Amino acid sequence: MLANWGRTESLTLLAKMLEQHNGVTHELLDEQGSRTGVHYLRALLVSTGVLEERDEHMSRLRNFCQEYVAEVEDVEMRHVLSRYAQWHIVGGRRVGSSGLTSNQDYSARQSVRAARRFLDRLILRGQHLGECTQRDIDRWVLGAKTLTFVHWLKDQRLLAAELEVPERHIDAAVATNDPENHWTLARRLLHDSKSGGVEERVVGCLVLLYGQPLTRIVQLTRDDLIEKWSPAEWCTTDLSECAPAT
Incomplete structure (x- = not known):
């Protein structure tokens, strides 16, 4: 035995x-x-x-952040990721009397991983945070599941002041059955430049106004765009061609 x-x-x-x-x-x-x-x-x-x-989950989260951050070779990016992980993610967790939950632990790790992916993109292009462009932000917004890190960068003044970061994702906003909410969001996407990047606003309008599936939207090219329509063309256009896909 x-x-x-x-x-x-x-x-x-x-x-x-x-x-x-x-x-x-x-x-x-x-x-x-x-x-x-x-x-x-x-x-x-x-x-x-x-x-x-x-608190085992909290202890494991701290250890994960230390090890994960240490893998970043770029000194500037490693320092930024360390600040974000230690003070915003770990230090900012709301922990109940029973300690950090497994779901909170998982969510925190995903946030740190997402932050590193954003920094890795810049490193791959040879860019510093101060050289991050609006196009970099817009591309990230289209594919990211969370904007927490870029909002944190903006709040910490680590990004250029003129860069705009949308408040929320289109996919989260359109998940509503309220018609008034639907049209309010559509108007915002059409007229409010701060509601997101150009690509994100266009995709949102195609989903909200024409019910187009993302699988069809991603196949669009510049040749599918009409830069300017006259009033006459608007009146004679067969709108059935723009009917929502089924």
Whole structure:
């Protein structure tokens, strides 16, 4: 029985740590990475009172951020990502009495990963944050699931003052069954330049006004655009051609 236990990863790790450090702490276990055996040993030691209970999800999130940020080679970008991860993501989490939840942990990690993808795009182009253009922002908005990082960059004045970042995504805004909400958003996209980038506003209008699916929109080219229509052309156009796709 004891021989079988000795072959398990957790007991082997425990024996090694006792031999090398004459004890076990949370910090020493953190240095062993995120292997299943490490998590099992920690839970066992906590349940038996050997180690104090701690907010495990928060601790793992902190460790993840430190390791993930350290992988960024560019010094400037690494510093920015570190600030965002430590102070805005980790430090800004609202934690209940039972600690950070697994969903909060997952959401926080996704935010940090998204931030790094944005910075990696700039690094790939050889750009500093101060050289980020409106086109860079607009391209990011079209494909990103969250705008938290670029809003943070704007608030921290790390982007040029003239750059505009939309408040929310089209896909989140159009998910409504309220007709009044529908037309309010359509008018905003048509007339408010601050509602998003040009590409995002065009896509939003095609979805809201013509019910076009994204699979069809992404196939459009410049040849499909009519730069200027006269009133006569508006009156004679067969609008059935623009009917929503079914």
